[in-house]
Amino acid sequence: METKNNWRAWLYLAPMLFLMAVFTFYPLFNAFVISVYRDYLPLANEGAGTISGYTLSNYSVIFNNQLFWQAVLNTFVLAFVSVPVSIIISLFISVGLKSIPKLKGFFQSIFFLPYVTNSIAVGMAFAVMFHRNHGLFNAILSWFGISAIDWIGGTATWWAQMGALMIFTIWESLAFKILVFTSGLQNIDKQYYDAARIDAASKWTIFKRITVPLLSPLIMYISITSLIGALKAYNSVIGLFGERLGGQPYSMITIVAFVYKYRSDFAFQGYYSYAAAGAIILFFITLLFSAMQTMVAKRRVHY
Amino acid sequence: MEIKMVNLTKIFTAKDKKEVHAVDHVDLTIPSGKLIGLLGPSGCGKSTTLYLIAGLLRQNEGHIYFEDDEVSEMPPEKRGIGLVFQNYALYPHMTVRENILFPLQNLKVEKDEAKARTLEMAELVGLQEMLDRKPKELSGGQQQRVAIARALVKRPRVLLLDEPLSNLDARLRLQTREEIKRIQRETGITTVFVTHDQEEAMSISDEIVVMKDGVIQQMGAPQAVYDKPNNLFVAKFLGNPQINVFDGEIRNKKVYVNNMAIASTKLADQKVKVGIRPEGFTVDNDKTSDFKFEINLVETIGRDTTLIIDIPGEEGGLLDKHSFKVIVDASHKIDSGQTVHFNVRPEKLHLFDLNGELLK
Amino acid sequence: MAEVFVKNEKVYKTQKFISNLLIFIFLGFVALVVLVPFYWMLLTSLKNTTMIEQVPPIFFLKPADWEIENYRSLFYLVPSGPRRGEPLFPFFTYMRNTIVVSIVSTVGTVLTTVLAAFAFARLNFKGRDVLFAILIATMMIPGEIFILTNFLTINKLGWYDIMNQTFMDVLLAMTLPFMTSVFYVFYLRQTFKQIPNELYYAAKVDGTTDFQYLLKIMIPIALPTIITITILNSMGAWNAYIWPAMITTKDEFRLVSNGLRGAFTDSGTGRTDFGQQMASAVLVTLPLLLMFFVFRKQIMRGVSRSGIKG
Numbered sequence: 001m002e003t004k005n006n007w008r009a010w011l012y013l014a015p016m017l018f019l020m021a022v023f024t025f026y027p028l029f030n031a032f033v034i035s036v037y038r039d040y041l042p043l044a045n046e047g048a049g050t051i052s053g054y055t056l057s058n059y060s061v062i063f064n065n066q067l068f069w070q071a072v073l074n075t076f077v078l079a080f081v082s083v084p085v086s087i088i089i090s091l092f093i094s095v096g097l098k099s100i101p102k103l104k105g106f107f108q109s110i111f112f113l114p115y116v117t118n119s120i121a122v123g124m125a126f127a128v129m130f131h132r133n134h135g136l137f138n139a140i141l142s143w144f145g146i147s148a149i150d151w152i153g154g155t156a157t158w159w160a161q162m163g164a165l166m167i168f169t170i171w172e173s174l175a176f177k178i179l180v181f182t183s184g185l186q187n188i189d190k191q192y193y194d195a196a197r198i199d200a201a202s203k204w205t206i207f208k209r210i211t212v213p214l215l216s217p218l219i220m221y222i223s224i225t226s227l228i229g230a231l232k233a234y235n236s237v238i239g240l241f242g243e244r245l246g247g248q249p250y251s252m253i254t255i256v257a258f259v260y261k262y263r264s265d266f267a268f269q270g271y272y273s274y275a276a277a278g279a280i281i282l283f284f285i286t287l288l289f290s291a292m293q294t295m296v297a298k299r300r301v302h303y
Numbered sequence: 304m305e306i307k308m309v310n311l312t313k314i315f316t317a318k319d320k321k322e323v324h325a326v327d328h329v330d331l332t333i334p335s336g337k338l339i340g341l342l343g344p345s346g347c348g349k350s351t352t353l354y355l356i357a358g359l360l361r362q363n364e365g366h367i368y369f370e371d372d373e374v375s376e377m378p379p380e381k382r383g384i385g386l387v388f389q390n391y392a393l394y395p396h397m398t399v400r401e402n403i404l405f406p407l408q409n410l411k412v413e414k415d416e417a418k419a420r421t422l423e424m425a426e427l428v429g430l431q432e433m434l435d436r437k438p439k440e441l442s443g444g445q446q447q448r449v450a451i452a453r454a455l456v457k458r459p460r461v462l463l464l465d466e467p468l469s470n471l472d473a474r475l476r477l478q479t480r481e482e483i484k485r486i487q488r489e490t491g492i493t494t495v496f497v498t499h500d501q502e503e504a505m506s507i508s509d510e511i512v513v514m515k516d517g518v519i520q521q522m523g524a525p526q527a528v529y530d531k532p533n534n535l536f537v538a539k540f541l542g543n544p545q546i547n548v549f550d551g552e553i554r555n556k557k558v559y560v561n562n563m564a565i566a567s568t569k570l571a572d573q574k575v576k577v578g579i580r581p582e583g584f585t586v587d588n589d590k591t592s593d594f595k596f597e598i599n600l601v602e603t604i605g606r607d608t609t610l611i612i613d614i615p616g617e618e619g620g621l622l623d624k625h626s627f628k629v630i631v632d633a634s635h636k637i638d639s640g641q642t643v644h645f646n647v648r649p650e651k652l653h654l655f656d657l658n659g660e661l662l663k
Numbered sequence: 664m665a666e667v668f669v670k671n672e673k674v675y676k677t678q679k680f681i682s683n684l685l686i687f688i689f690l691g692f693v694a695l696v697v698l699v700p701f702y703w704m705l706l707t708s709l710k711n712t713t714m715i716e717q718v719p720p721i722f723f724l725k726p727a728d729w730e731i732e733n734y735r736s737l738f739y740l741v742p743s744g745p746r747r748g749e750p751l752f753p754f755f756t757y758m759r760n761t762i763v764v765s766i767v768s769t770v771g772t773v774l775t776t777v778l779a780a781f782a783f784a785r786l787n788f789k790g791r792d793v794l795f796a797i798l799i800a801t802m803m804i805p806g807e808i809f810i811l812t813n814f815l816t817i818n819k820l821g822w823y824d825i826m827n828q829t830f831m832d833v834l835l836a837m838t839l840p841f842m843t844s845v846f847y848v849f850y851l852r853q854t855f856k857q858i859p860n861e862l863y864y865a866a867k868v869d870g871t872t873d874f875q876y877l878l879k880i881m882i883p884i885a886l887p888t889i890i891t892i893t894i895l896n897s898m899g900a901w902n903a904y905i906w907p908a909m910i911t912t913k914d915e916f917r918l919v920s921n922g923l924r925g926a927f928t929d930s931g932t933g934r935t936d937f938g939q940q941m942a943s944a945v946l947v948t949l950p951l952l953l954m955f956f957v958f959r960k961q962i963m964r965g966v967s968r969s970g971i972k973g
Contacts, residue, residue: 009788027812121944125704191392199406200380
C-alpha cells in the first residue's frame with residue numbers, strides 16, 4: 001500500500017507543481033539568464049525579445065549606479081533599525097498583554113488592525129499626518145515648542161524622510177509581531193513563572209532571564225524573517241511618498257523600487273537586465289539571511 | 304517553623320459558574336522540623352493546600368501563619384518558602400549552577416557567599432559534578448535533586464514538594480524517597496509534600512494528613528493513622544491490599560457478619576460496617592470459630608500466603624466487591640476449595656456506623 | 664512582628680495596582696497610536712479644503728460640519744484628459760475587479776493547496792521530503808525575481824495585448840501566477856497530519872479510494888483551517904499593487920490599490936485634494952476592516968500560525 005501511491009501522489013501535486021514550474025521555478029532560473037543578456041529588449045518582435053550576446057557588465061553598470069547604492073543604503077537602514085525597534089516594542093506589549101488577561105482580547109484586536117489594512121491607503125493617511133503645514137505630527141511637535149519639520153515634502157532632509165518611513169513601517173509591522181509573541185508567550189509553561197516568583201525574581205528579572213531566553217528561538221526566527229521582509233520594502237514607500245519614491249525624486253528608493261524602476265523602462269535597451277541583476281542581488285542578500293536563520297534554527301535545539 | 308492554617312478556604316469557580324470548595328475550612332497545624340505528607344485521592348485539595356501555603360494561590364477565607372507571622376496576604380517571594388514543582392520547573396536555558404544561583408541573585412546575596420552556598424547545596428544533593436550541565440542532560444532523579452537544591456539554597460523557612468516522586472520510575476522512586484528523607488533530616492527544615500500514593504506517604508513522613516473533598520480526615524503518625532482510622536475513607540485509603548469491609552450487625556454485644564459471630568463488643572445493637580485488615584485474620588485450627596469461608600485461590604509469596612475468597616452477590620455481606628483478601632502466615636498449608644475457619648484480631652477490626660464514622 | 668507584615672501586604676497591593684495601571688496606560692497609549700491614523704484618515708475625508716488647511720489642525724468635527732462632498736465627487740465623471748468620461752475614482756469598477764480576482768485566485772489556491780497538502784501529508788512517494796524542502800525554500804525568495812519573467816510569460820501568452828486586452832486576459836494574468844502558496848500547503852499539511860492514521864486505514868479497509876477519503880473525511884475535519892486559508896488569501900487581492908498595475912493596459916481593469924495613488928493631484932497646480940484622497944482611502948480600507956471584524960478569530964489564528972512555523 002505504501003509504494004503503490006507513487007504515481008497517484010504526483011497527480012495530486014500536478015496542479016501546484018505545474019503552476020510553480022511556470023511561475024516560480026522557470027522565472028527564478030530565467031532571472032539569472034536575463035541578468036547576463038547584452039542589450040536586451042524584452043518585448044521587441046511581439047514578445048520574442050532580442051539580445052546581442054551575453055555579459056556580466058549589467059552588474060557593473062548597477063554597481064556604478066549611484067541610485068542603486070542609495071537604494072541599498074535606504075533599504076538597509078530601514079530594515080536594520082525598524083526590525084529591532086519593532087521587536088522590542090512588541091515584546092513589551094505582548095508581556096504587558098499577559099498581565100491584563102481580561103482586556104487582552106480587546107487590545108489584541110486593536111493592535112492587529114494595521115495588519116488587515118491596505119498599506120497604500122494607510123500610507124496616504126500617514127502622508128497627510130506628516131504634512132508640513134497642517135499635519136498631525138507637526139501639530140504635536142508644536143505643543144512642545146518644536147518648529148515644523150518638513151517630513152516628506154520637497155525640502156525634507158533624508159533623515160526626516162527616513163524617520164517618517166521608519167515610523168510608518170514600525171506602525172505597520174507591530175501587529176504581526178505582537179500576535180506571534182503573544183501566542184509564543186502562551187506556550188511557555190506557567191510553572192516557570194511560578195518557580196520564578198518563588199525564587200523571588202522581580203518583574204524585570206523574569207522578563208530578562210525567563211521570558212526572553214525562553215522566547216529566544218521565536219525572537220530569532222521572527223527577527224530574520226522580518227528582516228527579509230523589510231529588505232523587500234516597497235508598498236510602504238509608495239503609500240507614503242507616491243510614485244516619486246521620496247520627498248525629492250527617488251530619495252527614498254529601495255532595492256525593490258530600483259528593480260521596478262528599471263523594469264518599467266523596458267523599452268530602453270538593456271534596462272530589463274539591470275532590473276534582473278538588481279533582483280538577483282536582492283536574492284543573494286535574502287539567501288544570506290535565510291542561511292543564518294537555518295543555522296540559528298539548528299543551534300537552538302540545544303536547550 | 305510551625306505552619307498554622309486557620310479556617311482556610313479556597314473556592315474555584317468552574318466554567319458553568321459552579322463553585323467547588325477545593326479547600327474547605329481547614330484548620331491544621333504542621334509541627335516544626337517535621338516531614339509531613341499531605342495525602343489523598345486526586346482532586347481532594349492537597350495540591351491546592353500546598354499552593355495556598357506557597358502563596359501561588361490566594362485563599363478566599365482563613366489565615367496562614369508561619370510561627371507568629373501571618374503570611375496570608377504575602378506574595379510567595381516574601382514568604383520564605385522553597386517549592387519543588389511536580390515537573391521540577393527547572394529553567395531549561397540555564398545550567399544547574401545557574402538554576403541554583405538564580406534565587407540568590409534575586410535576593411541580592413553577595414557573590415562569594417552565593418557561590419559557596421550553591422556548592423554546599425550541590426554537595427548536599429550529590430550533584431557537584433553536574434553543575435555545568437543543562438537540565439535536559441540530566442536524568443529525572445537528578446533534575447529532581449536540582450529542584451530541591453534550588454528550593455533549599457535560599458534557606459527557606461518551609462520546604463514544599465508537589466508530588467515529588469510521580470515523574471520517576473519505580474526504582475528511582477525508592478531511591479529518591481530515601482534521599483528526600485535524608486535531606487530533610489540533615490537540614491531539619493519543616494517540609495510538606497503532597498502525594499496520592501499512600502505507600503510513599505507512609506514510608507517517609509513523620510506524620511501524614513489525609514484529605515478528601517477539601518476536608519482533613521485525619522492527621523497523625525502513619526502507623527497510628529493506619530491502626531486507628533477515624534473513618535471508613537481513611538481505613539480504605541491506607542493499606543495495600545485494601546481493608547475488607549463487610550455489612551454487619553451488632554446483636555447482644557456480638558458482631559455478626561452474615562449471621563456469623565466474629566467478635567464481641569461493648570457497643571449497642573445496630574447495623575454497622577465492619578472493616579477487617581487482610582492481615583487481621585488468623586486461621587482457627589480447632590475449627591470452632593463461626594467465621595468460615597471456602598477459599599477460591601491461594602497465592603504464596605515469601606512469608607505470606609494470600610487467600611482470595613469469592614462471595615457472590617449479597618451473601619457474605621461484602622461491600623462493593625465480590626471477593627476479599629486474607630493474608631496469613633505461609634506456614635499454613637491451605638488449598639483452594641478448602642473451607643477455613645478464621646478468628647479476627649481485635650486490633651485489626653474496626654467498626655463504623657453507616658455514615659462511615661468510627662464507632663467508639 | 665505581625666504588624667510589619669500587614670504593612671507589607673498593603674505595600675504589595677499598592678505596588679501591584681500601580682504596576683497594572685502603568686501597563687494599562689502603556690497599552691492604552693499604544694492602542695491610541697495604532698488607531699490615530701485610521702481616525703485621521705476618516706477625519707480628513709470629512710473635511711473640506713479650508714478645514715484641512717487650518718493650522719493647528721481640527722481634531723474633532725461635528726456631524727453637521729461633515730463634508731460628504733469628498734465622497735460624492737469621487738464618482739463624478741472626469742471632464743477632460745485621458746480618463747475623460749470615467750469617474751474620478753472608479754471605486755465600484757475597482758471593487759468589482761478586486762472581488763472577481765480575489766474569488767478566482769482563492770478558489771484556485773484552495774484547490775491546489777488541498778491536493779498538494781493531501782499528497783504531502785498522506786501519500787508516500789519517492790522524493791517527498793526533498794520536494795517539500797525545496798518548496799519551503801522558495802518561500803524565502805523575493806517575489807520580484809519572478810515578476811520579471813512572469814511579465815514576459817503573460818505577454819507571450821497574449822494576455823498583455825496593448826491594443827485589445829480583455830478582462831479575461833487580465834483575470835488570468837492576475838490570478839494564475841498566484842494560485843499556489845507553499846505556506847498554505849505547509850499549514851494545511853500540519854492539520855491533515857493530525858488526523859490519525861487509523862482513520863485512513865479504516866477507510867481503506869472499507870474500500871474508500873484516496874480521493875473519496877480526502878473529500879469525505881479529511882476536508883470536513885480540516886475545514887476550519889481551509890476556511891482560514893480562504894479568508895487570508897482573499898484579503899491578498901486588496902493589497903496587491905505592483906503586479907495589477909504592471910499587467911493592465913486600461914484603467915478599468917485595475918484593482919483598488921492602484922486607484923489610490925496619483926489620481927487626486929491636479930496636474931496643473933500640483934496640489935493634492937487630500938479630502939478626496941482620504942475618502943478613497945476610507946472606501947478601500949472599510950471592506951477589509953469589516954472582513955476582520957467578522958472573521959477576527961480565523962484571521963488571527965491563521966496569521967499567528969505563520970509565525971510559529973519555524
